[in-house]
Amino acid sequence: MSVDITYSGATVGSERVADEWERIEVAFGPERVERLEDSGLDIGWDDESLTLSMPAGQDKATDKLFGKLADTVAVELGRAFDWDVDDA
Amino acid sequence: MFDVVHGDGRFVSLRRSSRENERWNVEIGDGATTGMVVDRLAVEWVRAEDGSVSFGQHGLIFTLVALWRGYKGPSMNWLKWLLHPPETEVIDFSGGELPEPDPAAEAEYERMLAEFAAAGAPLDGHPAERIQANPDPYAPLLVDWLERSEHHKHWILQLLAVVPDPPGLTEALLREFGRFELPEHWRWSVGNALHDLNRTDLAPRLLPLATDPRQGMAAQMALIALGRARYAPALEPLIERLDDPELEGHAAEALRKLGDPAALPALEAMAPRSEFGRTARQRAIRALRR
Numbered sequence: 001m002s003v004d005i006t007y008s009g010a011t012v013g014s015e016r017v018a019d020e021w022e023r024i025e026v027a028f029g030p031e032r033v034e035r036l037e038d039s040g041l042d043i044g045w046d047d048e049s050l051t052l053s054m055p056a057g058q059d060k061a062t063d064k065l066f067g068k069l070a071d072t073v074a075v076e077l078g079r080a081f082d083w084d085v086d087d088a
Numbered sequence: 089m090f091d092v093v094h095g096d097g098r099f100v101s102l103r104r105s106s107r108e109n110e111r112w113n114v115e116i117g118d119g120a121t122t123g124m125v126v127d128r129l130a131v132e133w134v135r136a137e138d139g140s141v142s143f144g145q146h147g148l149i150f151t152l153v154a155l156w157r158g159y160k161g162p163s164m165n166w167l168k169w170l171l172h173p174p175e176t177e178v179i180d181f182s183g184g185e186l187p188e189p190d191p192a193a194e195a196e197y198e199r200m201l202a203e204f205a206a207a208g209a210p211l212d213g214h215p216a217e218r219i220q221a222n223p224d225p226y227a228p229l230l231v232d233w234l235e236r237s238e239h240h241k242h243w244i245l246q247l248l249a250v251v252p253d254p255p256g257l258t259e260a261l262l263r264e265f266g267r268f269e270l271p272e273h274w275r276w277s278v279g280n281a282l283h284d285l286n287r288t289d290l291a292p293r294l295l296p297l298a299t300d301p302r303q304g305m306a307a308q309m310a311l312i313a314l315g316r317a318r319y320a321p322a323l324e325p326l327i328e329r330l331d332d333p334e335l336e337g338h339a340a341e342a343l344r345k346l347g348d349p350a351a352l353p354a355l356e357a358m359a360p361r362s363e364f365g366r367t368a369r370q371r372a373i374r375a376l377r378r
Contacts, residue, residue: 018370030375034345038286038316044367 003056005070008049009083017045020080028072036066049086050077193239200240204229220250227254234260241274245281258285262293265310268302275306283313291319299325305334315342322346327354337364344372352376 021043025033033041039062040055052073054066077083204211209225210218219226226247231254234244241264248254264270264278282294291314297303298310311329314322323346329339340358343351355373360366 014366014370018367018374021371022374043371044364046363046366 003066004051004053005073006049006051006086007073007077007083008086009077009081011048012081014045014047016081017047017050020077021045021050024073024076027076028069032065033069036062036069041066041069050083190239196237196239200233200237203233215247216250219247223251223254227251228256230254231256231260235264242277245277258282258287258290261285262290262297265294265297265303265306266300268300272304272306275303276308279303279306279308279310279313283309283316286313286316288317288319291317291322295319295322295325299329307335308338311335311338311342312345315345318346320346320348323348323350327351330354330358333361333365336360337362337368340365340368340372344368344375347376349376 036054037043039058042051042053044051044053050073052066052070058066074085201211204226207225207229209229219230230244230248230251234241234248234257237244248257251257261278261282265275265282267275279298282290294310294314294317298307298314300307303310307329311322311326315326322342326339326342326346329335330343332339336358337360340355340360343355352373355369355376358365358369360369
């Protein structure tokens with residue numbers, strides 16, 4: 001089982017999403033993203049959305065780090081594309 | 089929705105259609121309604137008298153149990169997600185889709201229970217909790233049964249996950265990964281377990297197993313393990329797999345983790361066929377250009 005958080009909004013093209021994710025990753029810290037990936041974080045995007053998916057059952061430190069990443073992505077994608085977290 | 093990867097009457101292995109890497113292994117209990125809570129999340133399922141099973145996640149009661157069991161929200165997003173979960177996903181198995189218990193599987197299960205009980209390591213009740221409390225008597229038997237079992241390998245692998253560093257597990261997993269006569273979905277789980285060991289020293293032994301053409305999509309997580317280990321000899325085999333529709337995304341991910349810019353031309357020339365392949369390619373190209 002996993003927690004999936006999807007950010008979406010207007011179509012901007014996957015290259016722009018990739019650019020923005022790269023910026024977020026560098027700012028957040030590639031080593032911290034890698035630590036989350038080692039715990040199973042999956043990152044995916046298309047022309048109009050980006051999804052973070054994290055397997056359940058993580059330790060508290062990983063939960064906290066994932067929460068920080070999720071909040072950072074929400075702020076940055078909101079700023080860059082006016083995207084928001086999907087309610088569904 | 090979920091695909092049924094495997095079902096034998098006692099265990100059902102599910103994979104969400106949208107997520108090729110994610111499998112849920114669920115034990116179907118004898119009761120009419122049962123469920124499990126894993127940290128914050130919950131699944132529930134109902135087995136009707138006709139043998140059909142309906143399966144859902146994020147039921148309100150189970151979510152409340154999850155809260156009671158210690159949810160401490162690190163993020164408003166998670167809290168929002170938890171309190172307003174996605175629409176419950178339900179899968180209905182007709183009697184035909186979920187076979188009746190296989191007598192051979194049942195017999196093996198009984199043999200396993202008896203053997204564990206004789207060794208002072210009972211498996212009945214809540215085995216994961218028992219094992220967590222006292223892993224030593226369980227570890228050698230579980231490792232042994234991982235290879236011996238014909239019907240309950242997934243369950244044994246799940247139980248081994250709560251044993252800290254079981255002696256002999258790595259070797260057993262490597263042997264299982266090379267048993268190409270076993271189902272692909274089982275070898276995928278073994279490759280995933282080898283990935284989770286996060287042992288860079290295994291890379292020289294993992295490479296020939298992961299790149300054997302008989303491995304098929306079961307190689308996915310092992311390829312990523314090779315990249316994470318930064319095992320330089322994996323460069324060319326990973327580049328070759330960028331053309332494989334079942335492995336392209338994992339190969340691209342592995343090349344990003346490997347970190348060798350020599351992969352850039354191949355990644356730039358890659359024509360991904362899957363969403364994951366496209367994302368992994370974009371990430372890898374950007375990371376290797378830095």
